[in-house]
Amino acid sequence: MKKETHIHAAERFLSNKKNAEWHDETLWQTRTKRDRQAALIPEWEQLRELASKIKMHTITHLDRYLEQFATAAEKNGATVHWAKDAAEHNAIVLQILQQHEASKLVKSKSMLTEECNLNPFLFEKGIDVVESDLGERILQLMDIPPSHIVMPAIHIQREDVGKLFEEKLQTEKGNADPTYLTRAMRQCLREKFLASTVAMTGANFGIAETGDVVVCTNEANADMGTSSAKVHIVSMGIEKVIPSHDALSVFVRLLARSATGQPSTSYTSHYQKPQKGGELHIILVDNGRSDNLADKDHIQTLKCIRCGACMNTCPVYRRSGGYSYSYFIPGPIGINLGMLKDPKNYYTNLSACTLCFSCNSVCPVQVDLGNQIYKWRQGLNAIGKANRTKKVMSDGMRMMFQQSGVYHAAVKAAPLMNLMPRALIYCKANKWGIGREVPQFAKQSFTSWWKKEVQKR
């Protein structure tokens, strides 16, 4: 389905001034909280450097570490599955559910399962999937997608959550207090946790040396689900593996600080063995990741630990919201991941960047996000997706700038533009003029001043 371009979607987002302002300010506050946490750690920049090096080392030796992880996990009693793509991943999940005659699945947040479109697949097969992260649950009940990878419901107002809960959870009419609503969902989901037989989580990290899977949450939803249910399914992208607990210590110091400005998430859970009498299934998913390893221009996206800091700092994301991007992950990392997945489909997101490089500077693993966006733009012409107007303008500029004579004639003629009637200057084709006055060309250019005042002397 062809989605609206970022340009138009963003314009629409901004037309709701109050929401747009709130969205921008709230996400900026998250960036500020990150800054405050980073300022408390003198070795912060060293940590980022180390995290980047550990990730690069791991992804360039990925087969070795995946092998080590799988061996260790199986020795611990877990069952390791390998999924080449989304379809295989979903089929494996279904198979496990069917083996246990389960018609319900309680899950905690996982962007990978979004990527694999797991929920719609399971619904079609008659499985009731219950999202347990509050933000994801709200979106599930509203039947809309997430707009941020860490704060998925950031764009929803409390009144709308209140109305939703009135309808779905029979809460008090008109009560939109976040604490009241959260408690109502606690009660509702508590019943579902207690009744669940199969629970699913994502994985923030998989430790090669020891075979444990690490999940970081604030809500305890991952642990409520997996401690009640006997069967635990983990969906893990192959790039999530890291060598050791020593390596992990670097990432856990960076993750929550970068994502939400907390020194740590409330829970950093290590699942090493299945529960007694239970099962632990780890599905390692490729879905195009090993292809990205071969792409030297874009391999760095595999370092990403899905913290969302790049979104919080991106001035364009803050003012356009997650739904303005056509890929399910928005912001700087989303623009890049979308291009890796399907450039001909997601290239329209490339306009959503001023190349300010703020994202490069906050990324805890130093992914060169802005530089990669620049590189993707260079590659558009080759795949037939270059913007025709920009191409024509660039050709025109090149011709003018290459020939000094032509350029100087243009410079001389420029001030005449000032005399054009306003209606002509501010015609529809002049996009600059929609929100701004056009600059006045100086009566005497620098070149002509130089020739008169300096050269002639």
Add this chain to the structure above:
Amino acid sequence: MPLIALDAIHYSDKVEQFVEVSKSVGGNAVVLREGEDINVLIRSLYPDAGKSASNVPGIDAVINPDDVRTSQELNGISLGIVQGVFGVAENGCVWVVQNVKERSLYFISEYLVILIDKDQLVDNMHEAYKKVQFNDYGFGCFISGPSKTADIEQALVVGAHGAKGVTVILR
């Protein structure tokens, strides 16, 4: 694998730092005073605690969580008192390696008290991970403060699906 040789943060007073961070993340940390009775302290911190559960020797509790048959039976525990291994000063985390029959106790209790030895504090997560060990249960968790969420309009709500309050007692 790159060498992790960095001059990581150290605190002149680990206890003070741990207590400060615990409070800043919505939790609490208290040092057991010389001669103070731990059960008296716990009762003073949670005077309204109804059904309590603990398998820690010397701790008063209504039930022993190891006596239940299913994890669901622990629903309704208002105060879980559990043994932790060590604490981390930089972020108020406590490493809890499963030592109860049903790990749900750590999450299902309305409130949680975690006990650690006062001299079992490390400065940062690098030191922490050098001490992390698993037992036969194969589960461990760093817990920092109560469960929480800010998913509704970024308004912080303490108490999502796990404990609504956590106190670490250093003794």
Add this chain to the structure above:
Amino acid sequence: MGYRGKIGLFIPCYVNTVFPEVGIATYKLLTHLGIDVDYPVDQTCCGQPMANAGFEEKSVPLIHKFNELFDKYDYVVGPSASCVAFVKENHPHILEAHGQHACQMSGKIYEVCEFLHDIVKVEALPGAFPHKVSVHNSCHGVRELHLSSPSELHRPRYSKIKDLLSLKEGVEVFEPQRVDECCGFGGMFAVEEDAVSVQMGKDKLRNHMATGAEFVTGADSSCLMHMQGIARRENLPIQFIHVVEILVAGL
């Protein structure tokens, strides 16, 4: 003072035609400091607009032209952080990507504030500029040329622009909230994503004006041009001036 050699002046196309006073101020200040300033009249453009739009191969002939014109100077100095950053950071890899020889410019091209701060090491400035100014820390200046410490990094705070302005009598220097957030110009971004671009510019202007400053000043006339366009459309009582014009005021 640190330097008195011969430099080539790099005047970007829009400075040439829209803000020639910035070029003139640059020339006057450098000359006053005893530097021999030459201006190769045949220069045109560094190639940034095409490259950022996705057509970096179209800048290759311009890069060659740039190298030829500026080869003979010790230093190349230009009053535009984004254009200088483009030459410094992008010329080498564009040439490399198109199988060309190595670029010589990176080691000797400087934005004028960096040049005054790092090479000339200015210690005193003539004249006065008795006004309140708000410093616009433009993205390429901050994150590519390191004119000031990026707010994202855990680094001791520094600002070469503020250091230079502190030498000028009468200037009261302020910085806005969100000290180095992008103003939304972004080259072609300004016309392609004009809704977001204008919103970013409006927000930036609001933060600058909240300092009480009479002028917004910075090292990038492109950013100033974008904000000025918005200010004029919205009738906002704020003026715009390049840093080098402040430094040379009263001369």
